[in-house]
Amino acid sequence: MNKKLPILLLLSVFVVATCGLIYELIAGTLASYLLGDSVTQFSTIIGLYLFSMGIGSWLSKYFEKNILSWFIQIEILVGLVGGFSASILFLIFESIASFRTVLYGLVGLTGILVGLEIPLLMRILQNRFEFKDLVSKVFTFDYIGALLASLIFPLLLIPYLGLVKTAYLFGILNVSVALIVSISFSKEIKGAKYLRNSAVISILILTTGFVYADKITSLSENMTYSDTIIFAKSTPYQRIVLTKKNKVLRLFLNGNLQFSSDDEYRYHEALVHPGLQSLSNIKDVLVLGGGDGLAVREILKYDSVQNITLVDLDHGMTSLFQSNEMLLKLNQKSLLSPIVKVINTDAFSWVKSQKKKFDFIVVDFPDPSNYAVGKLYTNSFYRAMKEILAPQGIMVIQSTSPYVAPKSFWTVNKTLESVDFKTIPYHNYVPSFGEWGYIMAMHPSHTYKKPLTYKSDLKFVSKESVDLMLHFPRDMAKVETEVNKLNNQILVKYFEDEWSNTL
Incomplete structure (x- = not known):
C-alpha cells in the first residue's frame, strides 16, 4: 500500500466528520426555520442521524472486498x-404534504452513509497502525472535524453563505476527497477511471448548484411567499425576508410574519401609548427586541424622552432598518435618532448586568415558539426586569393572542404576577394578525392612571379605543395556567399546542 495512503485517509476522516456534522446542522436549522420549535427539531434530527450512523456502522461488516473503492x-x-439536501427540502416544503418524511429520509440516508465511512477507513488502515494508535488517530481527527464544523457553521457559513450554498460547498468537499484518493491510488483501486470520472461529474453538478444557489433559494421562497420578495438574508440568528405588494411591505422572520406596513401602526400604537401616555416627565426608555424601530418611532413622539436604549440580538435586523430607504420611511429613521442607542446582544444577559433604572420599558420579543425565546418570558427574566424598572415606571410586553392562544397569553400574565408585578392586560385587533394581546406591568406601589387624551397624530389609539382594549369578553376571559419557569418553559408548549390547532 502506498505510504501516502494513511495520512491522506486520516485527513479524509477529518473531512468526513466536518461534512457529516454540517449536513446534520443544516437539516436541524432548516427544520426549525420551516417547522418551528427548534429544540424538538434539533433533538429529533440529531437522534435520527446518530441512530442512522449506527445502522451504517453495522452495515459496514458486509463490505468485504475492494473496501477503498x-x-x-x-x-x-x-x-x-448532503449537497442537494437543503435545495430539495426548500423546494418541496410548500408542494408536498409529507415534508417530514422526506426530511427524515434524507437525514437517515446521510447518517447511514456517514456511518459506513469511518468503519471502512479503520479497516483500510488496520494494517498500518497498532489498534490503539489507529483508534486514537481516527477519533482524534473525527472529533477535531466535528469541533471545526460546530464553530464555523453559526459564525461563518450561515451569515455569509446561507444553508443552500453551505450544503453544496461541503458536498463538493466530500466528493473532492473521493477524487483525490481515486487519482492518488489509481493503481490500487479497481475501476479507478470510472470512480475518477464519477467524482469529476459530481463536482461539476454540485458546483453548478453552488453557483445557482441564490436562484434556488429565491425560487423556493417565491413559492412560499405570495408577495414579491425584495430582500432576503440569513443572519446567525434567523432568516429575514421582506416582501412587497403594491405599497405594502411585510417582514418575515424564519417564515413568520412580523408586521405588515398597512396596519402595523395599530400594533405599535397599542404597544406604546396606553402605558407611556399615562406617565409624566419620562426620560429613560428601554426597548427589548423591536429591531425594526417601529416601537421607537412611537416613543420618539414624546418630547420629554431623553434616552432610548434598544437591545436586539440581531445586528442584521437593526442594520437593515437603519439603512433600507423604504424601511427608513416606515420607521421615520427612528434608529438613527441621536437619542437612540442600539445594542446588539442577548437581552437576558444584558438585563441581568444592568444597574440603571428605566421609566418605561417595551418588551417586543417574537412569540415564544421555541425555548431560546421562551426564556425571555420566564419568571427569572421578569424578576430581573423588576430590578431595572423605576418605582413609578411601566413595562409593557407583547403577549401573543388572547383569542387564539388564551393559555399562552394568561401564562405571561400569571408569570408576571408570580414575581410581584401588578398587571393590566389589554388587547386590540390588528387585521394581519387578528386579536392581539399586551400586558402592562408595574410595581405594586404604582397606580395606573388611564389617560384621558392621547397624541393628536395617532391613527388608532384614543380614549375610546383604549376603553375597549381593557375589556375582555367571555371568549378571551382569564384561564388558569402554570407559571413559566426556566426549568419547565410551559409557555412554549402552550404556544405550540394552541397555534397548531389553527393550521
Whole structure:
C-alpha cells in the first residue's frame, strides 16, 4: 500500500466528520426555520442521524472486498445527498404534504452513509497502525472535524453563505476527497477511471448548484411567499425576508410574519401609548427586541424622552432598518435618532448586568415558539426586569393572542404576577394578525392612571379605543395556567399546542 495512503485517509476522516456534522446542522436549522420549535427539531434530527450512523456502522461488516473503492463511492454519494439536501427540502416544503418524511429520509440516508465511512477507513488502515494508535488517530481527527464544523457553521457559513450554498460547498468537499484518493491510488483501486470520472461529474453538478444557489433559494421562497420578495438574508440568528405588494411591505422572520406596513401602526400604537401616555416627565426608555424601530418611532413622539436604549440580538435586523430607504420611511429613521442607542446582544444577559433604572420599558420579543425565546418570558427574566424598572415606571410586553392562544397569553400574565408585578392586560385587533394581546406591568406601589387624551397624530389609539382594549369578553376571559419557569418553559408548549390547532 502506498505510504501516502494513511495520512491522506486520516485527513479524509477529518473531512468526513466536518461534512457529516454540517449536513446534520443544516437539516436541524432548516427544520426549525420551516417547522418551528427548534429544540424538538434539533433533538429529533440529531437522534435520527446518530441512530442512522449506527445502522451504517453495522452495515459496514458486509463490505468485504475492494473496501477503498467502496469508500470512494460512498464519499461521492454522501456529497451528492448532503449537497442537494437543503435545495430539495426548500423546494418541496410548500408542494408536498409529507415534508417530514422526506426530511427524515434524507437525514437517515446521510447518517447511514456517514456511518459506513469511518468503519471502512479503520479497516483500510488496520494494517498500518497498532489498534490503539489507529483508534486514537481516527477519533482524534473525527472529533477535531466535528469541533471545526460546530464553530464555523453559526459564525461563518450561515451569515455569509446561507444553508443552500453551505450544503453544496461541503458536498463538493466530500466528493473532492473521493477524487483525490481515486487519482492518488489509481493503481490500487479497481475501476479507478470510472470512480475518477464519477467524482469529476459530481463536482461539476454540485458546483453548478453552488453557483445557482441564490436562484434556488429565491425560487423556493417565491413559492412560499405570495408577495414579491425584495430582500432576503440569513443572519446567525434567523432568516429575514421582506416582501412587497403594491405599497405594502411585510417582514418575515424564519417564515413568520412580523408586521405588515398597512396596519402595523395599530400594533405599535397599542404597544406604546396606553402605558407611556399615562406617565409624566419620562426620560429613560428601554426597548427589548423591536429591531425594526417601529416601537421607537412611537416613543420618539414624546418630547420629554431623553434616552432610548434598544437591545436586539440581531445586528442584521437593526442594520437593515437603519439603512433600507423604504424601511427608513416606515420607521421615520427612528434608529438613527441621536437619542437612540442600539445594542446588539442577548437581552437576558444584558438585563441581568444592568444597574440603571428605566421609566418605561417595551418588551417586543417574537412569540415564544421555541425555548431560546421562551426564556425571555420566564419568571427569572421578569424578576430581573423588576430590578431595572423605576418605582413609578411601566413595562409593557407583547403577549401573543388572547383569542387564539388564551393559555399562552394568561401564562405571561400569571408569570408576571408570580414575581410581584401588578398587571393590566389589554388587547386590540390588528387585521394581519387578528386579536392581539399586551400586558402592562408595574410595581405594586404604582397606580395606573388611564389617560384621558392621547397624541393628536395617532391613527388608532384614543380614549375610546383604549376603553375597549381593557375589556375582555367571555371568549378571551382569564384561564388558569402554570407559571413559566426556566426549568419547565410551559409557555412554549402552550404556544405550540394552541397555534397548531389553527393550521
